[in-house]
Amino acid sequence: MEAEVNGSRGWRPFISDHRKMFVLFVAAAIIAVIGAILVFLWFVGQAQINGLVPSTLGEWTMGFALTFLLNLLFWEVLLIGIPSLIVAVAIWLWWRRLPIEKRMGYGLFGRSSRSRDGGNAFSFLVSIAFLLKVYLDGNWDLPFATWTLDYLVYSWISALAWVLIIFAIPVIIGLVWWISSGRKRKW
16 A cells, blocks of 8 residues: 555545545536536527627627626526536535545545635726726727727726725825834834
8 A cells, every 4th residue: 555645545545435426526527517618608699699799799898798797607507506516515415424534534635735825806806996997987888899909908007006006095004003103123
């Protein structure tokens, strides 16, 4: 038998002990990915046929894009997300039925990483600020074909500046308070 890593046996013994379930897990994941792609392709065709969005990209507006994405999200959650959640709950229930000694013996989830992924909240906030700027400029219902590259670039830059200013003000206030509070740093 291989040397144990960090006191755990790892994935290889888990797969050999539960080969059928592992094959079912992998098959479910593949079906979910293929299903998500098929739902996306179906929705793209239906959105054009039903007139939800224009078929020519130059006629799209920010309103069409947002409506398209929200409807796509709805259908993906309804047709793929909910069934995937049901399968995930079934897998979790199966995992919970295994004896605790066996679960801990695999060591698959015992030790968590200290690294943290901060996500992409900053990009999300810049995107929200960009959408707000387009709306406030009155370009929400103008087709993208009428936008100039300068407008697009300067709108993104101004959205970025808004978000930076919003975060910079509390940082500056905190620094001023810290400096004025009489704390002295040793250099």
